[in-house]
Amino acid sequence: MSVQNVPVVEALNVKKTYMLGKVPVEALRGVNLRVEQGDFVSILGPSGSGKSTLLNLIGALDKPTSGTLRIDGVDIGKLNDNQLANLRIHIGFVFQFFNLIPRLNARDNVELPMSISNIGKAERKKRAIELLETVGLKERMNHKPAELSGGQQQRVAIARALANNPKFLLLDEPTGNVDSKTASDVLGLIQKLNKEQHVSIIMVTHDEKLAHQANRIVKVFDGEISADMVS
Ligand SMILES: Nc1ncnc2c1ncn2[C@@H]1O[C@H](COP(=O)(O)OP(=O)(O)OP(=O)(O)O)[C@@H](O)[C@H]1O
Ligand SMILES: [Mg+2]
Numbered sequence: 001m002s003v004q005n006v007p008v009v010e011a012l013n014v015k016k017t018y019m020l021g022k023v024p025v026e027a028l029r030g031v032n033l034r035v036e037q038g039d040f041v042s043i044l045g046p047s048g049s050g051k052s053t054l055l056n057l058i059g060a061l062d063k064p065t066s067g068t069l070r071i072d073g074v075d076i077g078k079l080n081d082n083q084l085a086n087l088r089i090h091i092g093f094v095f096q097f098f099n100l101i102p103r104l105n106a107r108d109n110v111e112l113p114m115s116i117s118n119i120g121k122a123e124r125k126k127r128a129i130e131l132l133e134t135v136g137l138k139e140r141m142n143h144k145p146a147e148l149s150g151g152q153q154q155r156v157a158i159a160r161a162l163a164n165n166p167k168f169l170l171l172d173e174p175t176g177n178v179d180s181k182t183a184s185d186v187l188g189l190i191q192k193l194n195k196e197q198h199v200s201i202i203m204v205t206h207d208e209k210l211a212h213q214a215n216r217i218v219k220v221f222d223g224e225i226s227a228d229m230v231s
Contacts, residue, residue, distance in 0.1 A: 151182030
């Protein structure tokens with residue numbers, strides 16, 4: 001039996017409509033997208049075009065209103081809340097505003113997803129330190145988020161997103177709140193993870209220059225993909 005290479009993401013005519021009271025808001029109007037293992041894709045588009053909506057669906061944080069979305073071959077529309085939560089353990093998500101736990105230091109923040117997936121304490125600690133070393137923050141592991149710069153917090157968030165060895169990493173404006181030098185450091189790290197560890201990357205941005213660091217650019221406009229091209 002031959003094993004086919006399953007795409008990490010496959011969206012077929014995906015629509016998402018939010019209800020604002022009684023008014024429907026069509027955030028996605030039929031998106032088709034296929035992301036292969038090892039791809040580095042930028043999703044580029046203006047504010048309100050549907051980028052975060054699409055990323056949240058790919059991250060199994062929400063389900064499409066219609067259409068089919070397969071993550072690693074699994075149709076998420078068919079999963080219950082419990083099954084969705086289990087799937088999310090294997091997806092690395094980096095949010096725009098870091099979302100670190102303020103009272104935990106960097107190492108404990110990185111360990112958190114591993115305790116959810118029942119990895120033993122010694123192993124958790126070892127891996128958290130390794131991950132913080134990967135993102136260049138080993139010497140900051142005892143710092144709490146408020147004791148770190150914006151770029152350092154973002155790198156802790158990336159280390160945390162990698163904790164459970166995700167097949168792919170989703171980043172929503174990962175450099176939206178840091179200066180341009182830090183942005184290029186964070187981007188260098190993302191590229192390194194893609195090249196050296198073959199982590200598939202989907203990165204939302206509205207910065208054209210950043211988007212070009214990916215291998216592929218998917219442009220979103222008004223809830224639809226308006227272009228899909230090699231960078
Ligand atoms: N929970 C919600 N309820 C109602 N409408 C929503 C909701 N979330 C998003 N929308 C609407 O859906 C559309 C797409 O929003 P989305 O957040 O995906 O845009 P975006 O491309 O990520 O924008 P930005 O670059 O500003 O982050 C917008 O018109 C927005 O107002
Ligand atoms: Mg957004």
